[in-house]
Amino acid sequence: MLLRIIQDIALMSGIGILLALIMVIAQRWLSNYGEVAININGKRDLTVTGGSSLLSSLGEKQIFLPSACGGRGTCGACKCKVLEGGGPILPTERPLLTKSEMADNVRLACQVKVKNDIQIQIPEDIFNIRRFHSQIEEIVDYTYDIKGITFKLLDGETIDFKAGQYVQIETQPYAKIKEKVMRAYSISSKPEIKDRIQLIIRYVPEGICTTWVHKYLKVGDKVYFTGPYGDFYLRDTNADILFVAGGSGKAPIKSMLEHLKEVGTTRKMTYFFGARSTKDLYLTEEMRALEEHFADFKYVPVLSNANAEENWQGKTGYVMPYFKEAIHDPQNTEAYLCGSPGMIAGVKKSLINDYGVAEEKIYYDSFG
Numbered sequence: 001m002l003l004r005i006i007q008d009i010a011l012m013s014g015i016g017i018l019l020a021l022i023m024v025i026a027q028r029w030l031s032n033y034g035e036v037a038i039n040i041n042g043k044r045d046l047t048v049t050g051g052s053s054l055l056s057s058l059g060e061k062q063i064f065l066p067s068a069c070g071g072r073g074t075c076g077a078c079k080c081k082v083l084e085g086g087g088p089i090l091p092t093e094r095p096l097l098t099k100s101e102m103a104d105n106v107r108l109a110c111q112v113k114v115k116n117d118i119q120i121q122i123p124e125d126i127f128n129i130r131r132f133h134s135q136i137e138e139i140v141d142y143t144y145d146i147k148g149i150t151f152k153l154l155d156g157e158t159i160d161f162k163a164g165q166y167v168q169i170e171t172q173p174y175a176k177i178k179e180k181v182m183r184a185y186s187i188s189s190k191p192e193i194k195d196r197i198q199l200i201i202r203y204v205p206e207g208i209c210t211t212w213v214h215k216y217l218k219v220g221d222k223v224y225f226t227g228p229y230g231d232f233y234l235r236d237t238n239a240d241i242l243f244v245a246g247g248s249g250k251a252p253i254k255s256m257l258e259h260l261k262e263v264g265t266t267r268k269m270t271y272f273f274g275a276r277s278t279k280d281l282y283l284t285e286e287m288r289a290l291e292e293h294f295a296d297f298k299y300v301p302v303l304s305n306a307n308a309e310e311n312w313q314g315k316t317g318y319v320m321p322y323f324k325e326a327i328h329d330p331q332n333t334e335a336y337l338c339g340s341p342g343m344i345a346g347v348k349k350s351l352i353n354d355y356g357v358a359e360e361k362i363y364y365d366s367f368g
């Protein structure tokens, strides 16, 4: 009887192993698409090995589409036109594509698999995005959960970017995290500094990249990043400016203010910084020094959750009601917003509906 049971177990295990082997061979055979061609903008032809996503196939050839969510299909940053060879739109793409985008062949490059020759269209300025090698030069604790980190470029490289743009850093495997990931971070230093960049990174509990940055990264470590990305950058006009940021959303605004100092602006500017309590405030002295420097600049921190012991004398609650002190000429006001998706949605709605600021003059980067 016991022998029979052992024979049955051995037979079942054998069948299991055989099936697994067939699956592996079938998968290798099915996903072996050989060499395929990617034609870009009707001009350039790349040859890649089929089977990977369009996003990573382009990345292998040093063409870096923005991919703020790291290819998870949640940010929509990697949209591009696939004119031929992309196959049908996948269910994972639909939530991020409008009807007119779908009709216009727009796809998510991180979801489209390159299986055969494919024709795509991407903006020409994507070719200016590069991959940089850098070394961590300084790590500063701004608050209990926000660090400022300086990346010195290696190999004599320099970076050109507009104040407000972002880069994507590549993590290294650590602890249980076996894969590298890419995450987007706004550059907080001014564009006039070209041989290093500073980022401001807030710790997200359980977050893959921010845990690596806050608990593993140290001065001297080498890090790769790509960039610059994004259309959230300071417009060169004379309009009044309203800056609104929360948490690490201070990063691109810092870059913009330092750039404006560099070019000697006289624009009227007000900066509302939303935080929960005094322990979430940082770089306050630097902002006060800018108030002294600029002809017409006010920095207004607003706390949503200050408790009595903090003895906070400043503004409290939501930032929106205080805009009336700052917006005098809505037709001539630009707004730059940066922070959580919820904050951006609320502020944008209020600026349009309550204050009459034109939607096309509201620029934002959502960190969600």
Ligand SMILES: Cc1cc2nc3c(=O)[nH]c(=O)nc-3n(C[C@H](O)[C@H](O)[C@H](O)COP(=O)(O)OP(=O)(O)OC[C@H]3O[C@@H](n4cnc5c(N)ncnc54)[C@H](O)[C@@H]3O)c2cc1C
Pocket (backbone or CB within 6 Å): 068, 075, 166, 183, 184, 185, 186, 187, 199, 200, 201, 202, 203, 204, 205, 206, 207, 208, 209, 210, 211, 230, 248, 249, 251, 252, 365, 366, 367, 368
């Ligand atoms: C254009 C752009 C610029 C950005 N710039 C900055 C910046 O300058 N500084 C900065 O700190 N961050 C910035 N971010 C956010 C950053 O890219 C990451 O999303 C964030 O740091 C979390 O990464 P992670 O790998 O640690 O977390 P993940 O491993 O991606 O996420 C872990 C969990 O946390 C949740 N989560 C993700 N992000 C947040 C968040 N911000 N708050 C709360 N929960 C979250 C996720 O839903 C998930 O459940 C930016 C994002 C974008 C799109």
Ligand code: FES
Pocket (backbone or CB within 6 Å): 066, 067, 068, 069, 070, 071, 072, 073, 074, 075, 076, 077, 078, 079, 108, 109, 110, 111
């Ligand atoms: S990289 Fe974020 S949706 Fe494609």
